[in-house]
Amino acid sequence: MVRAAPSGATAAATQITADTPFGPEDDQFHRSPDDNPYWAETTWWSFNIPERKIGGWLHGQFNTNRDTVTWRVYVWDPRGAEQSDLRYFRMATDVPVTDPAPDLRDITIPGGGFSVKMIRPLRDYEIEFEDSADAAGWAPLNHGWLLQDGRFELLDKSASRMKNYRDPLTGWSSHMQVDLVDVRGRTLGAEGIAASHICERGGGSTALMRWDLGSEIGWGEDQDIWHPKHFARMRDALQAVR
Known part of the structure; x- marks a missing residue:
């Protein structure tokens, strides 16, 4: 299981003002401007274990106009950068998203993917993945x-x-x-x-x-x-x- 959550910020840093480029609504899916089948929205998370020189990514690309998602999880270390050399790699492409109203603030990506749960808007999230x-x-x-x-x-x-x-x-x-x-x-x-x-x-x-x-x-x-x-x-x- 991979569990990750970004570190918290001070109360002052979480205040939303007119000049803030992002708001709580940006934790959710955005409406596509047209019916382009290649319109994509991503949820991307990374983690690292410095003492072992290990890096990791969890990445999901939602093609909301096609109701599909492609997700990947991989972990790498100094022994190699190519896919065949990674410590761990798993990917699923064009998995159907059958939920009629998916919520990016609390979602488990279908087809065995990772989950995202918002704890505090724009600041704290819990990410979990288990390859059962x-x-x-x-x-x-x-x-x-x-x-x-x-x-x-x-x-x-x-x-x-x-x-x-x-x-x-x-x-x-x-x-x-x-x-x-x-x-x-x-x-x-x-x-x-x-x-x-x-x-x-x-x-x-x-x-x-x-x-x-x-x-x-x-x-x-x-x-x-x-x-x-x-x-x-x-x-x-x-x-x-x-």
Whole structure:
């Protein structure tokens, strides 16, 4: 969990006058001047841990004319600046905002995003984020479809998850569990066993998977492709644990 709140200010500094450039209403969403689909409003927060040389950002971009939000959370330190080298990175793009009247002063960004709660206008806020989908080895499923009873539907990425068991020698997937929920609420739980692999450029593999679907058996692929440098770090970590 990340919890952050800007430090307080003196009472005099919080007084709002005619010359103050911002007012309490600016803690809320602003009306778009037109119907431009690219009109965006952001909520952005940063934190740091100086003794560990760690910096962090929580950033949400609301395209209010499209009723969507793209959010990202990342943490970095001296070991690298590229996305594959960050201590932590998670991002969700164009998540539907279904609340008919979202309030930026008290909001939890949909799709597993962070929350913002105003404590004192223009001064104090509480920001929280918890990545519960990586807890106990589970990870989010950000994209996919469910074919059931002859019908394809897009997965609900806020409710679908997977757990991947890896071979510590190769780093490749050996066994997977998935809990799937589509946008219509249909569910499917399945287990997959890797039967064979192909690896290109040292960055993960594509595996032929045998899936146990309860009363049926299915075959398909797990395309587990990584940046080679990131994959090497993950494999080194697996071997160190072993």
